[in-house]
Amino acid sequence: MIRIDRNIPAYIISDEQRFAQVITNFLSNAVKFTPENGTIILSAENVHEDPESCTLKVKVTDSGIGISKEQQKNLFRSFEQADGGISRKYGGTGLGLAISKNIIEMMGGTIWMESEEGKGATFGFTITVETGTGDHRHTNHKTVDKRNLRVLVVDDSADIREYFLNTAQALGFACAVAADGNEAYALIADNPGPPFNVIFVDWKMPGMDGIELTKKIREYYSDNAIVIMISAAEWTTIEKEATSAGVDRFISKPLFSSLIADCINECTGVSERKPEIEINNNAPDYTGYFAGNRILLAEDIEINCEIVNALLEPMGLIIDTAQNGAIACEKFTADPGLYDLILMDIHMPEKDGYEATRQIRSLDIPEAKTIPIIAMTANVFREDIEKCLAAGMNDHVGKPLNIEEVIDRLKKHLRRRV
Structure with missing residues (x-):
């Protein structure tokens, strides 16, 4: 799950590579130590802001195996690991955290963790960064065509529904949510207002799943609505069944507002601006360079x-x-x-x-x-x-x-x- 505070500035000035390196380390550890059907949440919030800077708190929380109080003492020490046996079973841990601590402290921030054995862990850091400037409209994907756009989101995760509602509010389009297929179909069939244009459907849900709901949507709307399937599963594993049921597009979890906006733009035919990043046409082309190796x-x-x-x-x-x-x-x-x-x-x-x-x-x-x-x-x-x-x-x-x-x-x- 991704939870990003809408009050974080569109642009910040920091060391992008090192910033990403610490987050990647947190996420890699969370993936290693969280079993199937567990939850990992990446969150970022703006905890303090002045005209020229803001303080960000970034956290990765998992529902994994957790860390004992004794093991926690070693986590941020250079070249030590929390538990040798766990390391051999799951892969390395500890060394990356020591480096992450060093990086964050060199950037003037603080790093911390909270955990209880068997109940998951939270790793986070707080860092003050400069506020940057740029094309704020481009960052927020204002190309979404809000005129007469009505979106329905169907997902049994309350976090996903809340994320879509926050995204819709930020981008300015109408959005309704439903927790399962039956609730969604009731909203569609008993809808007193204009029909839904775009419907995001989770693949796996209790009761009526996303495939069955898509079939019912097609029976009701025919081709007059766009159905976008969302799932953490690989598209190749569900593509045949989904397209047969009438799914138009697929986007994978975790979801980002930019991904949602881009998908709506493409499906509704709203033209995007040309990329603002200049492509270096003089860069070497290594296509096929190492062929045969x-x-x-x-x-x-x-x-x-x-x-x-x-x-x-x-x-x-x-x-x-x-x-x-x-x-x-x-x-x-x-x-x-x-x-x-x-x-x-x-x-x-x-x-x-x-x-x-x-x-x-x-x-x-x-x-x-x-x-x-x-x-x-x-x-x-x-x-x-x-x-x-x-x-x-x-x-x-x-x-x-x-x-x-x-x-x-x-x-x-x-x-x-x-």
Whole structure:
């Protein structure tokens, strides 16, 4: 869930990369330690404002396994982890928090956490930033056509319904909400006013689910309403059933107001402004640059794998993935000559990047000594880089990944085959 205070200025002046790095660390830990069907909430609020600055409080709250009082004492200490056994089961924790603490304090802020074992955890930071200026209208997506636009949102989550209502108020269009399919259909059938133009429907709901509700909407409205399905599930898993029922579009959770506005604009035919970001047409084109090379990506977080694939596949690379260090060792050992390079995350469950690299280097085969292994980690201090090199890695890239840095390392360690 995303909860963003509408009083946060449209533009702030801060260190964008480091700001995002801390939030990414909080979210990564929350994902690792929250079981299926759990909840993770990212929230940001403006707790103080003056003409030139504002103080932001950013929090990530999860319903995961929680942290004991004893373990909490070690969390923000450099190069210590809360619990070795938990780390081996779920992947690394602690090191990123120590770095996050260092980053926030260098930016003049404070970092903190609240947790109870078995009852989840909240990690947050408070930081004062300068207020910036810019095209406020563009940021708030005022291109939404508010004339005669009526939106219905159907979701069993009260947080989602509240978020849509707040978004509608900010963007200025009429919005009604319903907690389930039966309530939604009653609003549609017994609606005394103009019909709904756009209907957002959650896929999974108790009772009448989103697929069944879409079928009933089509029976009532025919093609005179736009149905947009929302879900945290992958679109490919529900696409066939959803399109057959009459769904027009799909957007994934978590939801952002910009995503909602863009979807409405596209569906209702409201033209967008041209992008205000200037594209550098002189930037090098690396399409197909590394064609013929195959790399092994060892990374335990699925979204990180997707990001790496999106960045590197256009360059012609064939990318195999391993969910932890143990699987990476197994894949390399099974066919040592298959891979030209390994991208190795540091903190993974079962076997971390250091141990996996040492195991590969110890194998009595020529490829084990020569294959380039590049570490991927948010830990970018000199000691971290030295530790990677000592384990047998050839190089290091920081997280979040910078595409120019990644390309630079690939050019250094891969040869062009075409």
